[in-house]
């Protein structure tokens with residue numbers, strides 16, 4: 168599988184599960200996709216401590232925790248239909264539109280809004 172194919176599979180707002188590394192088994196929503204680094208930021212996961220300067224909201228400054236990025240190959244999309252971590256397949260509609268599809272249950276993951 169080529170890396171380029173991986174890029175479009177996970178998008179902001181998707182619910183994903185971490186499949187390897189120290190956050191293995193945890194789930195969260197994608198806050199941000201970093202295509203250049205093949206990484207994602209997931210809400211509440213892979214927290215990293217960072218020193219901050221004092222501000223009005225936080226007069227003492229100190230250490231805050233922020234989400235660090237996780238490599239795309241370490242996360243899998245959670246399918247809303249079957250509830251399982253799934254590889255993403257592609258479904259091409261007659262009009263040429265490409266949709267993401269769960270390869271476990273075959274359900275389309277991109278709901279039209």
Ligand SMILES: [Zn+2]
Nearest residue numbers: 246249269272
């Ligand atoms: Zn599914």
